[in-house]
Amino acid sequence: xxxxxxxxxxxxxxxxxxxxxxxxxxxxxxxxxxxxxxxxxxxxxxxxxxxxxxxxxxxxxxxxxxxxxxxxxxxxxxxxxxxxxxxxxxxxxxxxxxxxxxxxxxxxxxxxxxxxxxxxxxxxxxxxxxxxxxxxxxxxxxxxxxxxxxxxxxxxxxxxxxxxx
Amino acid sequence: xxxxxxxxxxxxxxxxxxxxxxxxxxxxxxxxxxxxxxxxxxxxxxxxxxxxxxxxxxxxxxxxxxxxxxxxxxxxxxxxxxxxxxxxxxxxxxxxxxxxxxxxxxxxxxxxxxxxxxxxxxxxxxxxxxxxxxxxxxxxxxxxxxxxxxxxxxxxxxxxxxxxxxxxxxxxxxxxxxxxxxxxxxxxxxxxxxxxxxxxxxxxxxxxxxxxxxxxxxxxxxxxxxxxxxxxxxxxxxxxxxxxxxxxxxxxxxxxxxxxxxxxxxxxxxxxxxxxxxxxxxxxxxxxxxxxxxxxxxxxxxxxxxxxxxxxxxxxxxxxxxxxxxxxxxxxxxxxxxxxxxxxxxxxxxxxxxxxxxxxxxxxxxxxxxxxxxxxxxxxxxxxxxxxxxxxxxxxxxxxxxxxxxxxxxxxxxxxxxxxxxxxxxxxxxxxxxxxxxxxxxxxxxxxxxxxxxxxxxxxxxxxxxxxxxxxxxxxxxxxxxxxxxxxxxxxxxxxxxxxxx
Numbered sequence: 001x002x003x004x005x006x007x008x009x010x011x012x013x014x015x016x017x018x019x020x021x022x023x024x025x026x027x028x029x030x031x032x033x034x035x036x037x038x039x040x041x042x043x044x045x046x047x048x049x050x051x052x053x054x055x056x057x058x059x060x061x062x063x064x065x066x067x068x069x070x071x072x073x074x075x076x077x078x079x080x081x082x083x084x085x086x087x088x089x090x091x092x093x094x095x096x097x098x099x100x101x102x103x104x105x106x107x108x109x110x111x112x113x114x115x116x117x118x119x120x121x122x123x124x125x126x127x128x129x130x131x132x133x134x135x136x137x138x139x140x141x142x143x144x145x146x147x148x149x150x151x152x153x154x155x156x157x158x159x160x161x162x163x164x165x
Numbered sequence: 166x167x168x169x170x171x172x173x174x175x176x177x178x179x180x181x182x183x184x185x186x187x188x189x190x191x192x193x194x195x196x197x198x199x200x201x202x203x204x205x206x207x208x209x210x211x212x213x214x215x216x217x218x219x220x221x222x223x224x225x226x227x228x229x230x231x232x233x234x235x236x237x238x239x240x241x242x243x244x245x246x247x248x249x250x251x252x253x254x255x256x257x258x259x260x261x262x263x264x265x266x267x268x269x270x271x272x273x274x275x276x277x278x279x280x281x282x283x284x285x286x287x288x289x290x291x292x293x294x295x296x297x298x299x300x301x302x303x304x305x306x307x308x309x310x311x312x313x314x315x316x317x318x319x320x321x322x323x324x325x326x327x328x329x330x331x332x333x334x335x336x337x338x339x340x341x342x343x344x345x346x347x348x349x350x351x352x353x354x355x356x357x358x359x360x361x362x363x364x365x366x367x368x369x370x371x372x373x374x375x376x377x378x379x380x381x382x383x384x385x386x387x388x389x390x391x392x393x394x395x396x397x398x399x400x401x402x403x404x405x406x407x408x409x410x411x412x413x414x415x416x417x418x419x420x421x422x423x424x425x426x427x428x429x430x431x432x433x434x435x436x437x438x439x440x441x442x443x444x445x446x447x448x449x450x451x452x453x454x455x456x457x458x459x460x461x462x463x464x465x466x467x468x469x470x471x472x473x474x475x476x477x478x479x480x481x482x483x484x485x486x487x488x489x490x491x492x493x494x495x496x497x498x499x500x501x502x503x504x505x506x507x508x509x510x511x512x513x514x515x516x517x518x519x520x521x522x523x524x525x526x527x528x529x530x531x532x533x534x535x536x537x538x539x540x541x542x543x544x545x546x547x548x549x550x551x552x553x554x555x556x557x558x559x560x561x562x563x564x565x566x567x568x569x570x571x572x573x574x575x576x577x578x579x580x581x582x583x584x585x586x587x588x589x590x591x592x593x594x595x596x597x598x599x600x601x602x603x604x605x606x607x608x609x610x611x612x613x614x615x616x617x618x619x620x621x622x623x624x625x626x627x628x629x630x631x632x633x634x635x636x637x638x639x640x641x642x643x644x645x646x647x648x649x650x651x652x653x654x655x656x657x658x659x660x661x662x663x664x665x666x667x
Contacts, residue, residue: 001636001639003632003635003636005628005631005632007624007627007628007631008624010624012624012625012628012629012632014628014629014632016632016633016636022629022632022633024625024628024629031629031633033630033633039579040579041523041525041577041579042630042633042634044626044629044630044633046626046629051623051626051630052574052577053626053627053630054577054579055630055631055634061631062631062634062635064627064630064631065586066623066626066627066630067574067589067621067623068573068574068585068586068589068590068593069586069617069622069623070511070586070613070617071624071627071628071631073627073628073631073632075631075632075635077639102512102515103515103516103517103518103546104518104546105516105546106546108352108356109352126349128356129516129518129546130507130516130518130546130547130548130549130550131332131357131548131549132400132516132549132550133349133352133353133356134515134516157518
């Protein structure tokens with residue numbers, strides 16, 4: 001299988017030949033790759049050199065945490081890559097932003113309400129978790145729509161709290 | 166003299182105290198909330214009793230229930246740990262009133278140091294300088310505070326009167342933003358301490374936060390165990406501490422140590438306590454506050470002095486004299502502690518909750534891990550995000566930094582995001598290595614992105630690993646489809662195929 005993997009706009013052509021060999025940008029390496037103590041920790045032996053990393057599936061592609069640095073990566077196979085370049089890609093700017101709870105917690109304050117106009121950086125909700133109050137801010141200008149929570153509600157991680165249109 | 170101790174706390178500090186009791190041959194009692202039934206402190210103690218539902222207010226803050234349990238279990242002493250009830254004079258008094266020893270200072274010392282206003286006034290009278298502010302004037306209204314603010318000058322800090330641990334603290338750079346910040350400081354203080362009173366204090370810029378560990382017994386002996394450098398903070402929460410401080414020389418240590426001892430004596434302090442100072446770039450130091458309890462970062466002092474502070478606390482509470490005189494205390498080597506928090510440094514340090522599915526602890530020479538969690542334990546949103554403390558010690562600061570890098574790389578926690586990458590970046594930061602940092606370093610002059618860019622990078626290795634994981638995922642899903650095909654009988658498959666192609 002051939003893959004095109006992109007990290008910070010740098011492209012790598014990686015071909016997985018079999019369990020033991022891969023080709024990276026034309027150079028062949030012996031590879032031994034295993035998950036240790038269960039996912040997402042992985043151990044890689046690449047031509048005998050040993051690397052340990054976390055590999056998480058993120059919202060957009062993969063996140064590799066390697067020796068204290070985080071590398072966001074997208075991996076597409078060759079066919080998909082061809083299709084994408086043929087039809088053009090780029091995510092469509094969606095009209096609505098859904099504010100999701102980044103962690104479980106308690107809604108302690110909502111300084112905005114439905115129909116309220118907000119600017120980028122305005123505080124939308126204050127969520128308390130682990131004894132800290134966290135201000136959740138608007139990523140862009142817009143109008144508050146569909147407030148789904150009230151002050152005093154306990155919310156779950158990734159629960160949608162409100163939308164900005 | 167007691168031989169049975171109740172630990173009124175949870176997490177790593179409860180485990181730490183249980184260990185000291187175990188080494189002293191004492192019986193132990195743990196208390197726990199419904200969320201902590203499987204916590205390590207419950208499993209390590211000889212006895213354990215339920216306090217109530219998960220929220221602290223209904224469990225670890227229920228002093229009345231804790232005292233009831235202590236009486237039923239027949240304990241002779243209660244150790245409060247840090248946080249929760251540790252700095253509540255009324256709780257300490259209630260414990261003593263029941264004829265149970267409180268492993269900590271006298272209620273009057275807690276009260277004197279707990280009210281920041283009284284504390285400032287007391288140490289000022291003892292000849293110790295303090296940072297200018299309104300703390301001595303009691304609780305003031307927002308209008309009064311807004312009027313006084315320009316006199317103190319900006320930038321300044323809003324601090325919670327009942328505060329500690331950075332809760333309810335806000336930095337103000339001008340008068341316009343102050344009303345909003347006052348509101349949020351009061352709200353956070355109200356929720357954390359049940360008291361929304363705040364005061365103002367001048368922000369000393371370029372300052373370092375350096376504190377002294379104190380031990381005092383009931384025989385009038387007061388000693389200090391040297392300093393801890395705690396300048397690396399974020400939102401006034403300490404993240405990393407070291408002892409000794411690269412900024413403090415022997416002369417300054419002696420001066421500050423003497424002042425710290427004097428401050429403790431001014432409230433007739435007994436047991437372990439910590440005097441916090443702000444030190445400006447001219448090495449002029451100001452009293453900040455006294456923490457009348459065991460500190461989170463006490464292990465680094467243990468590492469460089471060899472004194473087991475928790476065991477000393479118990480000895481003091483049993484009426485014994487201190488094991489060491491001031492002259493016998495020598496700081497040897499260097500120690501650094503990294504607080505490992507369930508927070509994502511790549512997402513603005515948002516708390517991260519969930520099950521710890523796997524964990525690999527760093528070990529080897531000069532490494533100590535104090536933790537209250539283990540694989541299978543759930544990090545809940547009810548308590549603070551500290552999941553463990555990684556303490557590393559060695560001969561020199563350079564050795565310890567290299568050792569800490571090694572230990573952080575070994576430490577694997579799976580299931581929640583942690584701030585380990587943040588600590589790795591700090592260990593690689595030239596300014597940290599050179600000892601050039603102040604309390605604003607993390608927030609003003611440090612960013613994960615910039616730090617990540619500055620380090621040796623392995624994009625091709627990251628690319629290979631992401632690709633191999635993605636490849637495994639594809640292979641596995643392909644496999645599932647193949648097996649399904651095989652599982653269907655050929656006759657059925659033929660029938661479907663024909664229907665489709667009719």
